[in-house]
Amino acid sequence: xxxxxxxxxxxxxxxxxxxxxxxxxxxxxxxxxxxxxxxxxxxxxxxxxxxxxxxxxxxxxxxxxxxxxxxxxxxxxxxxxxxxxxxxxxxxxxxxxxxxxxxxxxxxxxxxxxxxxxxxxxxxxxxxxxxxxxxxxxxxxxxxxxxxxxxxxxxxxxxxxxxxxxxxxxxxxxxxxxxxxxxxxxxxxxxxxxxxxxxxxxxx
Amino acid sequence: xxxxxxxxxxxxxxxxxxxxxxxxxxxxxxxxxxxxxxxxxxxxxxxxxxxxxxxxxxxxxxxxxxxxxxxxxxxxxxxxxxxxxxxxxxxxxxxxxxxxxxxxxxxxxxxxxxxxxxxxxxxxxxxxxxxxxxxxxxxxxxxxxxxxxxxxxxxxxxxxxxxxxxxxxxxxxxxxxxxxxxxxxxxxxxxxxxxxxxxxxxxxxxxxxxxxxxxxxxxxxxxxxxxxxxxxxxxxxxxxxxxxxxxxxxxxxxxxxxxxx
Numbered sequence: 001x002x003x004x005x006x007x008x009x010x011x012x013x014x015x016x017x018x019x020x021x022x023x024x025x026x027x028x029x030x031x032x033x034x035x036x037x038x039x040x041x042x043x044x045x046x047x048x049x050x051x052x053x054x055x056x057x058x059x060x061x062x063x064x065x066x067x068x069x070x071x072x073x074x075x076x077x078x079x080x081x082x083x084x085x086x087x088x089x090x091x092x093x094x095x096x097x098x099x100x101x102x103x104x105x106x107x108x109x110x111x112x113x114x115x116x117x118x119x120x121x122x123x124x125x126x127x128x129x130x131x132x133x134x135x136x137x138x139x140x141x142x143x144x145x146x147x148x149x150x151x152x153x154x155x156x157x158x159x160x161x162x163x164x165x166x167x168x169x170x171x172x173x174x175x176x177x178x179x180x181x182x183x184x185x186x187x188x189x190x191x192x193x194x195x196x197x198x199x200x201x202x203x204x
Numbered sequence: 205x206x207x208x209x210x211x212x213x214x215x216x217x218x219x220x221x222x223x224x225x226x227x228x229x230x231x232x233x234x235x236x237x238x239x240x241x242x243x244x245x246x247x248x249x250x251x252x253x254x255x256x257x258x259x260x261x262x263x264x265x266x267x268x269x270x271x272x273x274x275x276x277x278x279x280x281x282x283x284x285x286x287x288x289x290x291x292x293x294x295x296x297x298x299x300x301x302x303x304x305x306x307x308x309x310x311x312x313x314x315x316x317x318x319x320x321x322x323x324x325x326x327x328x329x330x331x332x333x334x335x336x337x338x339x340x341x342x343x344x345x346x347x348x349x350x351x352x353x354x355x356x357x358x359x360x361x362x363x364x365x366x367x368x369x370x371x372x373x374x375x376x377x378x379x380x381x382x383x384x385x386x387x388x389x390x391x392x393x394x395x396x397x398x399x400x401x402x403x404x405x406x407x408x409x410x411x412x413x414x415x416x417x418x419x420x421x422x423x424x425x426x427x428x429x430x431x432x433x434x435x436x437x438x439x440x441x442x443x444x445x446x447x448x449x450x451x452x453x454x455x456x457x458x459x460x461x462x463x464x465x
Contacts, residue, residue, distance in 0.1 A: 010300075012303060012304070012305055014302075014303035015281070015284075015303060015305070018277075018281075019281055047327060047328065047331060048326065048327055048328050048331075049325065049326070049328055052325075052326065082328075112406065117406060117407055117408050117431070118329075118406070118407070119329055119330040119376045119377075119407070119408070121330060121376065121377060121408050122206050122207055122208070122209050122252065122408070122431065122432070122461075123206075123207040123252060124205065124206045124207065125205060139464070142462070142464075143207060143461040143462055143463075145282070146206075147283070147305070147306075147330045148330060149328070149329060149330060149376075165205065166206060186283075186305075188281055189281060189283045189305065190281065191248070191249065191282060191461075191463050191464070192281060192464075192465075193463075193464045194281060195281060
């Protein structure tokens with residue numbers, strides 16, 4: 001299935017596109033609601049402030065298009081970093097706009113402590129806690145690149161499949177009904193092994 | 205567990221990649237020289253992040269710089285930080301649109317901190333690194349320096365005040381660089397941390413200035429307050445040297461990411 005990268009206007013679209021092309025895919029990049037609503041494999045990258053981005057996506061009717069696409073039970077989505085937060089009910093980052101509501105839960109700022117500086121930046125290991133489609137073929141406790149200040153709260157959601165320790169347990173992978181996926185880390189910034197996340201998502 | 209990072213930086217000016225010595229740039233080679241001396245697809249396995257700064261005298265000539273960025277970042281997948289000559293939100297927008305995950309700001313924090321704050325509010329703290337250059341003053345105290353029009357001008361701000369300021373404005377990381385050690389290859393100035401109380405830096409700290417060999421990286425990474433070391437030493441880490449440096453850092457048991465081939 002040809003992947004579609006949702007152009008959120010803020011994210012680093014180039015690196016996600018480059019990663020998919022390296023894997024041999026021919027991704028479409030689009031912010032056109034008509035194109036998005038018909039696509040079966042959506043990738044929602046994310047950098048920036050939750051409120052800024054969700055408001056932008058609502059104004060362009062992209063949120064409606066994503067929900068319309070997912071009406072089809074064979075369609076799927078992968079949210080990356082802020083893209084994962086956008087799938088949630090809400091986030092405390094910035095204001096009061098709701099998220100897409102595809103994954104139950106809210107996002108909150110990571111609690112700082114002496115050795116957990118905010119933002120959480122760098123490679124950190126992830127621990128599988130449930131059967132995971134995204135982690136297929138990836139070694140246990142592998143390192144992925146994180147760069148964020150907000151995360152799902154409470155850390156463990158019913159759909160969390162992998163966690164990462166950073167002063168608290170962070171949901172680093174969420175997988176719901178084999179079609180709603182999200183990673184708190186950036187697969188496209190996690191060396192070549194990180195790209196396996198994309199091929200696993202696209203072959204589900 | 206969060207790993208410590210090894211960051212490699214490239215300094216670009218007017219068509220050449222440069223070596224910086226006490227903040228004076230010396231041209232080393234053009235993009236062809238760079239790609240011949242560094243196989244980035246291979247050395248990306250030795251570093252955690254890549255920084256590329258455009259220090260060109262013609263601030264509006266981005267085209268050549270961007271062509272170089274494109275050529276460099278083929279076929280590897282690590283975070284890229286771009287910077288240099290960011291004076292307006294539009295300059296930041298441009299760097300992000302060229303594929304930057306983060307940008308580096310320095311002068312803007314002195315000259316127009318409102319714009320720095322605006323960039324932070326649009327892209328998030330995690331996307332902005334504050335580059336803070338410091339130098340010992342005659343009383344062997346530390347006083348902050350800024351680079352301005354490639355001349356060093358002493359800022360009226362004390363280092364600590366400036367560190368507080370960039371964090372209040374929302375930077376997500378601090379890149380602290382010693383002006384005196386810059387490009388010397390004599391090792392990092394870790395003593396400056398004695399001058400900056402622990403609680404004054406609450407964001408991740410990257411340290412630069414003086415790295416000439418892997419032992420210098422090890423000394424930096426062994427310090428519990430340092431999250432990452434950064435080198436722009438274009439001549440000391442050619443060919444396989446970065447890979448060898450990472451191996452020696454791993455052999456000291458320091459927590460760095462495991463990178464599979």
